[in-house]
Amino acid sequence: MIALGVLCLITIIGCSNAHGDSVLPNVETRTQSPAKEAQSGRMLWGVWQFSFDESSGELTPVPLREAYAHFNITDKILPPACSDCLKIKVNSFDIVTRILDADITLRNPYQISGYDVRGILYTNDYGHGLTNADDWTGLWDIPGGETINPFKAFAKDQPNRKFAGEAEYSEKYLVYIPNPPHYEKIQFAVDVSYPTNCKEPYEITNFWQEPIYNAVAAAGNIYIDVRDWQSDVNKVTLVAPQITGESFTQFTHFDGDTWRLNLTNNVGAELGVYTCRVIAASTGSGSLPLYDYISINITELQFNPVDVTPPWFDLTPWHVCIDGNFAYVGCGTKGLHIVNISNPTNPFWVNWLDIPWSAGVVSGGYAYVCASDKGLQIVDVSSPESAHIVKTVDTPGLATGVAVSGGYAYVGDYWGGFTIIDISPIESAYVVNNVPTPGFYARGVAVSEGYAYVADYGGIHIIDISSPESAYIVKTVDMSGEIWEVAVSSGYAYAKDDSGNVKIIDISPVESAHIVKTVVTPGSAFVGITVSAGYAYVADADAGLAIIDISTPESACIIKTVDAPGTALDVAVSGGYAYVACYDVGLHIIDISPPESAYIANTFGMPAKPHGVAVSGGYAYVVGLLGFQIIDITPPESAFIAKTVEMPGEPHRIAVSNGYAYTIDVDIGLQIIDISPPESACIVKTIDIPGDAKAIAVSNGYAYVANGAIGGGLYIIDISPPESANIVKTLDTQGSYTLGVAVSDGYAYVADYNAGLQVVDISTPESASIVKTVETPSYAQGVTVSGGNAYVADCPGGLHVVDISTPESAYIINTIYMPEISSEGIIAVSGGYAYVISGYYYVYIVDILPPESAYFVKAIENPSWVSGVDVSDNYAYISTAEDGLRIVKLW
Numbered sequence: 001m002i003a004l005g006v007l008c009l010i011t012i013i014g015c016s017n018a019h020g021d022s023v024l025p026n027v028e029t030r031t032q033s034p035a036k037e038a039q040s041g042r043m044l045w046g047v048w049q050f051s052f053d054e055s056s057g058e059l060t061p062v063p064l065r066e067a068y069a070h071f072n073i074t075d076k077i078l079p080p081a082c083s084d085c086l087k088i089k090v091n092s093f094d095i096v097t098r099i100l101d102a103d104i105t106l107r108n109p110y111q112i113s114g115y116d117v118r119g120i121l122y123t124n125d126y127g128h129g130l131t132n133a134d135d136w137t138g139l140w141d142i143p144g145g146e147t148i149n150p151f152k153a154f155a156k157d158q159p160n161r162k163f164a165g166e167a168e169y170s171e172k173y174l175v176y177i178p179n180p181p182h183y184e185k186i187q188f189a190v191d192v193s194y195p196t197n198c199k200e201p202y203e204i205t206n207f208w209q210e211p212i213y214n215a216v217a218a219a220g221n222i223y224i225d226v227r228d229w230q231s232d233v234n235k236v237t238l239v240a241p242q243i244t245g246e247s248f249t250q251f252t253h254f255d256g257d258t259w260r261l262n263l264t265n266n267v268g269a270e271l272g273v274y275t276c277r278v279i280a281a282s283t284g285s286g287s288l289p290l291y292d293y294i295s296i297n298i299t300e301l302q303f304n305p306v307d308v309t310p311p312w313f314d315l316t317p318w319h320v321c322i323d324g325n326f327a328y329v330g331c332g333t334k335g336l337h338i339v340n341i342s343n344p345t346n347p348f349w350v351n352w353l354d355i356p357w358s359a360g361v362v363s364g365g366y367a368y369v370c371a372s373d374k375g376l377q378i379v380d381v382s383s384p385e386s387a388h389i390v391k392t393v394d395t396p397g398l399a400t401g402v403a404v405s406g407g408y409a410y411v412g413d414y415w416g417g418f419t420i421i422d423i424s425p426i427e428s429a430y431v432v433n434n435v436p437t438p439g440f441y442a443r444g445v446a447v448s449e450g451y452a453y454v455a456d457y458g459g460i461h462i463i464d465i466s467s468p469e470s471a472y473i474v475k476t477v478d479m480s481g482e483i484w485e486v487a488v489s490s491g492y493a494y495a496k497d498d499s500g501n502v503k504i505i506d507i508s509p510v511e512s513a514h515i516v517k518t519v520v521t522p523g524s525a526f527v528g529i530t531v532s533a534g535y536a537y538v539a540d541a542d543a544g545l546a547i548i549d550i551s552t553p554e555s556a557c558i559i560k561t562v563d564a565p566g567t568a569l570d571v572a573v574s575g576g577y578a579y580v581a582c583y584d585v586g587l588h589i590i591d592i593s594p595p596e597s598a599y600i601a602n603t604f605g606m607p608a609k610p611h612g613v614a615v616s617g618g619y620a621y622v623v624g625l626l627g628f629q630i631i632d633i634t635p636p637e638s639a640f641i642a643k644t645v646e647m648p649g650e651p652h653r654i655a656v657s658n659g660y661a662y663t664i665d666v667d668i669g670l671q672i673i674d675i676s677p678p679e680s681a682c683i684v685k686t687i688d689i690p691g692d693a694k695a696i697a698v699s700n701g702y703a704y705v706a707n708g709a710i711g712g713g714l715y716i717i718d719i720s721p722p723e724s725a726n727i728v729k730t731l732d733t734q735g736s737y738t739l740g741v742a743v744s745d746g747y748a749y750v751a752d753y754n755a756g757l758q759v760v761d762i763s764t765p766e767s768a769s770i771v772k773t774v775e776t777p778s779y780a781q782g783v784t785v786s787g788g789n790a791y792v793a794d795c796p797g798g799l800h801v802v803d804i805s806t807p808e809s810a811y812i813i814n815t816i817y818m819p820e821i822s823s824e825g826i827i828a829v830s831g832g833y834a835y836v837i838s839g840y841y842y843v844y845i846v847d848i849l850p851p852e853s854a855y856f857v858k859a860i861e862n863p864s865w866v867s868g869v870d871v872s873d874n875y876a877y878i879s880t881a882e883d884g885l886r887i888v889k890l891w
Helices: 002-011 034-040
Strands: 042-053 058-063 086-094 099-107 114-121 135-137 149-153 168-176 186-193 203-209 219-227 233-239 252-255 258-264 272-282 289-299 319-323 326-330 336-340 348-353 359-363 366-370 376-380 388-393 398-405 408-414 417-422 430-435 445-448 451-464 472-482 486-489 492-496 501-506 514-520 529-532 535-539 545-549 557-562 568-574 577-582 586-591 599-604 610-616 619-624 627-632 640-645 653-657 660-665 669-674 682-687 693-699 702-707 713-718 726-731 740-744 747-751 757-761 769-774 779-786 789-795 798-803 811-817 827-830 833-838 842-847 855-861 866-872 875-880 884-889
Touching: 058 086, 099 114, 114 168, 149 168, 203 272, 203 289, 203 811, 203 855, 219 233, 219 289, 233 258, 289 855, 319 359, 319 577, 326 359, 326 577, 359 398, 366 398, 366 408, 376 408, 398 445, 398 451, 408 445, 408 451, 417 451, 445 486, 451 486, 451 492, 472 501, 472 514, 486 529, 492 529, 529 568, 535 568, 535 577, 545 577, 599 640, 610 653, 610 875, 610 884, 619 653, 619 875, 653 693, 660 693, 669 693, 702 740, 702 747, 747 779, 747 789, 779 827, 789 827, 789 833, 827 866, 833 866, 842 866
Parallel strands: 319 568, 610 866, 693 740, 740 779
Antiparallel strands: 042 058, 042 186, 086 099, 099 168, 114 149, 114 186, 135 149, 135 289, 203 219, 219 258, 233 272, 252 258, 272 289, 319 326, 326 336, 336 348, 359 366, 366 376, 376 388, 398 408, 408 417, 417 430, 445 451, 451 472, 486 492, 492 501, 501 514, 529 535, 535 545, 545 557, 568 577, 577 586, 586 599, 610 619, 619 627, 627 640, 653 660, 660 669, 669 682, 693 702, 702 713, 713 726, 740 747, 747 757, 757 769, 779 789, 789 798, 798 811, 827 833, 833 842, 842 855, 866 875, 875 884
């Protein structure tokens, strides 16, 4: 027994004996023997009883030496042997909430290290309780105490939670103190694991739930992380009979530390927040469990998000053809869009068909659409507003290119060769012939004077179609790589190889066809080409539109290149305009009268690759690949682009205030745009901000820019008036990267990456200073302020709700865990809800009323990576990297 006492002294701090299992422990008094405690590797530092004097605000500890303290080593670590091994600092006591805020500091006076040190606060019949517990334990319960008790873990930021010799660590305790006279008997113990980490789970955290509604059989997944040093967690149990109707319900292992349970509301629990218990045990810990409490929200279905994005915002063109006053735009999996271009400078959308368009042509009131593995779709477009499919003809391969002539459709049939379809009459169209092509990659087709010209891997095949039923290859003109398109005019064929070269082929006669000229264009391969009135127009991928003078084919040369944002894939020409299909932007309409001075007259389609969005006064303001776009959203379902302002660089964030828009750009800095009226918006001022401008807020005549460069800090800019804006203050905000900023009531709130949330006094912007730092568990990425609270996106931790009613003493009052919260850190707050970008493809809706019990409500899934969100009325405006601006009606 003496040896055991020496061991206890060496180990300093004690953890208790193992008992209990996934079933709740019995309410009884336990006193374990020292031998069993030593065998378990857990030892007790000591037990104290605190008394609190409300009048003086003093919390006084008194060591306990009764039998249930197990063995007496407290005389070695308490006064007079150690006057500073346990220190208490009372910060405040709220007489209304009855919450005592105190910091408890433990010091290890020895050289030997302990692990997993915990300060346990015992609950009792008087109502004393720890409101900010890390977890709960059934260890070391004392006479008159509850069966399980809350604790705070110490040295959490140390590897393996090692409490080194002579080290000192503090934890904040928020303790509920019942009404007088029950100040006494606040009991406290400290335990430790020695010589290594504890065998049971050491942490239960990151609870997150999907919506579970107030109806019998309504279900949703709940998730919890259980962490264990030995990675041998074998059982996680939920105790929630008020929801499940079961005493215990088991989680299943999901991934890594995460466990999942599909929780079913078997009893039809009503609306409300239900406090439930989680119990976790490990293989190596015997029957010793760890406990925690979680709050499960039973909610009413409030949101039914419906995507009401106008169809023309889905214009992501691959191909385009023109017939009369209409452009037929093929958008791959997003179907066939028909656009009225009777006034090319003011086009409008007419109709949409769900056809996976690869290429097409319009002839005689019908559109012939290559739909890949769905063959050739023939669409009646005699009335574009009521266009409809009248016939589908299957082809041997993947229908990729088509031309129509003399009652036949000629299809470039990827993997299937060259397919000829009799279309007289349309209603009984059928395949009459198939000519295998050597390259197997037949795509684009042009027809002229009894011959078909087929783009294939390795060259252009010239096929005699004078008798379609017996067509055959007459000549192949060798070219390098894959050829996608071919155009024919006045005895010459034009095609582009995958080296970026336009080949001009003399086809008079076809039997001796040969290349007479190569024109190198600045863009890449696999793009469209068309010929009109002595010019070739080449959709030149990222280089835009290349215009080639072919009046003398043998000396052809580029006379003009029009920079068209996006990836130009196809081009059609009609009535003095070239229509360029740009996959990730829309349809560029280019005035080519004359070709030598061609310019973009209009762009029809989606806001291209938008990076940020703000909504104000009936307009959505979007920044991205196309610069700055103003979208009329009255009503949102009929939104259209009212104005595009070309901008240097590629802006990625925006704020709108008092008739001006403020955009930031990585390379350019801050740009100020006069938007009164929106239709005549123009840049009035540019402010250079060296580094990487990440976020912007505007308030009371100043703009606040978070500079994301290393050590960039906060830039404060006087914008009164905007036309003469200038930087008045640069503030070092301590963190590695300053990523987000919000402003309210004379304070700026800065998301400062590894330095958490910085609260900055800006009552005098020129002398702004940090008055408070709120540490966050992960990396603060973004912040929004609303209703006396700041909402901080903490990647990967979740959404923190920070009470800023007194900015100098701001503190986190709630955290809503979210898996894979986006590094964009964008949050919008509207109507009692926060909208948070999370999981990259999701916008999470969080009920924030009241903030202390905020909870996840709904996720809006998006087709591509989300880069921004704003909310107005009952619409969410979501900018996505590949699919433009999405407009979602929330309810």
